[in-house]
Amino acid sequence: MWPHDPVVVIGAGPVGQTTALLLARWGVPSVVLDRRPERDAVGSKAICQHRDVLDVWEAVGAGRRIAEEGVTWTTARTYHRGAELFAHTLPAAGPSPFPPFVNISQCRTEQVLDECIAAQPLVDLRWGHEVTALARDDQGVTVRAGGEELRGSFAVVCTGARSDVLRRLLGVTFAGHSFDDRFLICDVRADLPHWATERRFHFDPEWNPGRQVLVHPCPDSTFRIDWQVPSGYDLDAETASGALDTRIRRVIGDVPYELVWSSVYRFHSRVADRMRCGRVLLAGDAAHLVAPFGARGLNSGVADAENAAWKIAWVGYGRAPESLLESYHDERHAAAVENLEVTTATMNFLVPPDEARARHRAAVLERAATDPDARALVDSGRLSEPFWYVDSPLTTPDPERPFAGRPPRGQAPAPGPGVLVPDGPVTLPDGTRTRVRALARDGFLLLAGAEADLDPVRAVAAEWRCALVSGYRGPERDNHSRAMWLLRPDAHVAAVLARPTRESLANALARATAQAVPPRRRTGDGVLPAHR
Incomplete structure (x- = not known):
């Protein structure tokens, strides 16, 4: 049972809905407050939903429904002055049950998520409740909304772009x-x-x-x-x-x-200077605004929601110290900064801010008609992709799997620490067939190769409530069958243990829950160093 007041989720858009539903998966009750009198079910708004976001929504019962109703576009055509420059075909789904993208209106997505909320007794959704005051202390938050005062153990602000009042109450700036x-x-x-x-x-x-x-x-x-x-x-x-x-x-x-x-x-291109203020976390457009080319707005907001939900649950249940919440800022602020960097580069190509970049764009578009090498320089938006937590204080680095930087458009990085684990089938000891990511989202997960020695790690896994599955073939072609892959509750790789021992697993789990974090590496503005 959750031993605290409910979590207050401010804003009932897709990010707030996702936050509440994911909290409910961990048994955490929430009260969702929205200033609108009812759902505004009109307009397409954010339409491109990435495969990895569909995967998150599947964990709360909505992913497949949204994917089946959505349209999967498979070809991206680019034209210049009426002539087609090139066409790009999206890669196949591979082992994922979801297509690379689906297009579906935001209002329909919200309707599906509302149906999931209606069936979830741990989520209390209240319309017509505008938050006008927010105070925080070491034990939680107090908000005033709809003429009443409400106490919460934590709060997640998901109020979208027009969050000036709440950011001001929290002392958060929104530069850009x-x-x-x-x-x-x-x-x-x-x-x-x-x-x-x-x-x-x-x-x-x-x-x-x-x-x-x-x-x-x-x-x-x-x-x-x-x-x-x-x-x-x-x-x-x-x-x-x-x-x-x-x-x-x-x-x-x-x-x-x-x-x-x-x-x-x-x-707009803006990012909050802080995404964590004590027990208050900012998510989605309340924390970052980017140009929509590449569909990095809503998709990034859902990643915020997932990151926030499991960390609030672990802290609230006493499985991790409150410093785990600081890693929410570390990871998601770095993701926001990178999305800002990528989308700003796109906007500088689409709307050149000076004569030099205007000449560059004109030259690239002219060359792309006949020069295949120039086509890679045509920037109409790099499609959304999950942020890779390779520099996170929660990630145990592996010198045998160094991060090689941002891969070419449309490709995923090589599997390794910090990367969202590639999906694939896995068979449990009782014969049940499931997917790696679905299993990972039930908590910390240790996947052991067929030849891995389980004896040294069984007791550690049990002590840390970490599920253990043996016989995993691994995401790498060379199949290090003696290795073990430690996955976080958001399916990112926390560590790869080539020669797992009791001590190495305990250290990786301690680090992944902020119980043994190395000295923080920060630049002057509090952002983790760029890793791509």
């Missing part, structure tokens, strides 16, 4: 910048079967000169179209004049269509 240009979104329903599995990116088309257009397929024959537009763009005026209809038809052609939803938004 905003882009001048706006982006117009239209959800258009039309019969375009030849576009159903393709993402189309247009650089400088004649019907949006000097700017970009992006087209994504979505369920129900709906297509999400994003236009880069000037800062003074007026959607209402363009709708009234009929110019919006002309704009849409220049993309889809002379076919019947229904305009389902439209909106104008502005891109």
Whole structure:
């Protein structure tokens, strides 16, 4: 039984929903507060859900449903001034049960997660509760919302981009910048079967000169179209004049269509200086804002939620010291900084901030039409990928598996400490067949090769409540069958023990739960050194 007050989750968007559901998996009750009177079920918003996020959602009963309803686009086509430069095919799913990506509207994703919450007695979702005060102490937090005061053992702030009040209450800064240009979104329903599995990116088309257009397929024959537009763009005026209809038809052609939803938004690149304030954690857009090219917003927010949930559970149950919460900032702030770096590079290519980079972009796009080597320089967004905790204070490094840096686009790094473990089938002693990641998300997991000596580690694994599975073939081709792979509750590799002993496993588990952490390596602003 959870021995404390519930966790207060502020914000009932996908990140807050995921946080509450994952806490419930660990038996942790939560109260979810949202200032809105009810769910705003309109618009596509964040549409690209990564395979690894679907995997997280499967742990709470939503992953397969969202994947089955979503559209899997398999080909990314890139155009310049109407001519196709190249097409990229996403890799196959491999051992994962999920496709690389699915497109589905954020509002539908939220509906599926709401259904999971409705079936979960440990989650208390309250609408119309705007948090106006938040105080924290060594034992928890006190919030005022909806005219009442609520006590919580921990709090997770998931209130999205407009979290200025709560960040100010916590003394958190949100440095960065905003882009001048706006982006117009239209959800258009039309019969375009030849576009159903393709993402189309247009650089400088004649019907949006000097700017970009992006087209994504979505369920129900709906297509999400994003236009880069000037800062003074007026959607209402363009709708009234009929110019919006002309704009849409220049993309889809002379076919019947229904305009389902439209909106104008502005891109921001910002990150909070702190993602942990005592027993309060910031997650999702409340902690970081990035341009959406590469789908690193919602996907990164779900990774925040998973990281926060298991660490709150371990601290609350007394399985780890409160310093484990500091590793949430270490790991997820480093992830946010990297996402900022990647998306800023994309925006500098899409919207060059100076003449030199404008000339570079023009030259790259001209060369890409005939030079395959130039195509790798065309930056329309590096697709979302999990952050690799190779520099985390919780990760035990392995000199035999050094991290080689960021791999080429579309590829995963070699398996090793800090990396999200490659998925694959595993058979339990009772004959049950499951997946490595599904098993890992039940707690700490030790996977032992067929020739590994289990005797030295059995007692340690039992003492630390670490599940032990033998006969694991491992994610490496050379199959170090004597090795053991220690996985965290978020399926990241905490350590690889080539010659496991009682002491080496105990040290790795102590380090992975912040009970034996080496001296912190920080730069002046509190960010772990860049590792890629």
